[in-house]
Amino acid sequence: AANLEEGLQYLTTQKAPYVLKADGLAAGKGVLIIDSLEEAQNELKDMLSGKFGSASAKVVIETFLKGIEVSMFVLTDGEHYVVLPEAKDYKRIGDGDTGLNTGGMGTIAPNPYYTKAVAEECMEKIFLPTIDAMNKEGRTFKGCLYFGLMLTPNGPKVIEYNCRFGDPETQVVLPLLESDLLTIMKATTNGTLAETEVKFSEKSACCVIMASKGYPVSYDKGFEMNIPEEIDGNVYVAGASLKDGKLLTNGGRVLGVTAVEDNLKDAVKASYALVDKISFDNAFYRNDIGAKALAVLKD
Ligand code: GLY
Secondary structure (H helix, E strand, O other), X not given: XXXXXXXXXXXXXXXXXXXXXXXXXXXXXXXXXXXXXXXHHHHHHHHHOOOOHHHHOOEEEEOOOOOEEEEEXXXXXXXXXXXXXXXXXXXXXXXXXXXXXXXXXXXXXXXXXXXXXHHHHHHHHHHXXXXXXXXXXXXXXXXXEEEEEEEEOOEEEEXXXXXXXXXXXXXXXXXXXXXXXXXXXXXXXXXXXXXXXXXXXXXXXXXXXXXXXXXXXXXXXXXXXXXXXXXXXXXXXXXXXXXXXXXXXXXXXXEEEEEEEOOHHHHHHHHHHHHHHOEOOOEEOOOOOOHHHHHHHHO
């Protein structure tokens, strides 16, 4: 909706929860999931009058889908493709998938909900048709396609496409790659992906995002970060600045900590052990990255 009256009217024809999405780019924060009609109507008003700047000049009112999130990266040279290990992104700010949507508060890979049967269905109904459709439209895509999927009772659904790697999914997928990334990326551009070896480890990875308290709404910056020089894992610093030789927080999602272990349980444990070694004022992170997925593995 770009027209407030039409949007307000349309909302009355929908069932809760209401999903409002800024049509433009809003750094992963432009989606609101709201339980009450009145609140949804007020939010629509705020969004159309610039809550997310020009990104919300147009708002998409979406159907709410309940399910398990899966993030997939598919590398393609337009003809051949390679599916990278499946990841699960934890988009809500709070434990138990509560609170506002964020750019991602943590990830695991592989994603135990993505079974062989789901993989086959995604390949047949989503990945290949997407690549084929772009070829047919004369827009052959070469590079990394990102599929944001939701596994619903009615099968896997596409929530979003991006033509890039995702964050923080990349922080768990690429550590599992055993082949040379640059060679693979070159192969996607020159049509030789089929002849290029792309090997992944059988291990599991978990990434926990350390954010600034208040993210994704408002948060303070400029806190000194303490990260040990020697750390047995990967620390990806994102929202930071360097001042007088000191690393200071300078963003909402400050850093991601990834551990790779033989299995998911150990990866989750190791990534939280790494988080314990890092500190800065106002640090905030979810305590349940990978937790429910581990329960699934046990079943
Ligand atoms: N983690 C979501 C994205 O990269 O779009």
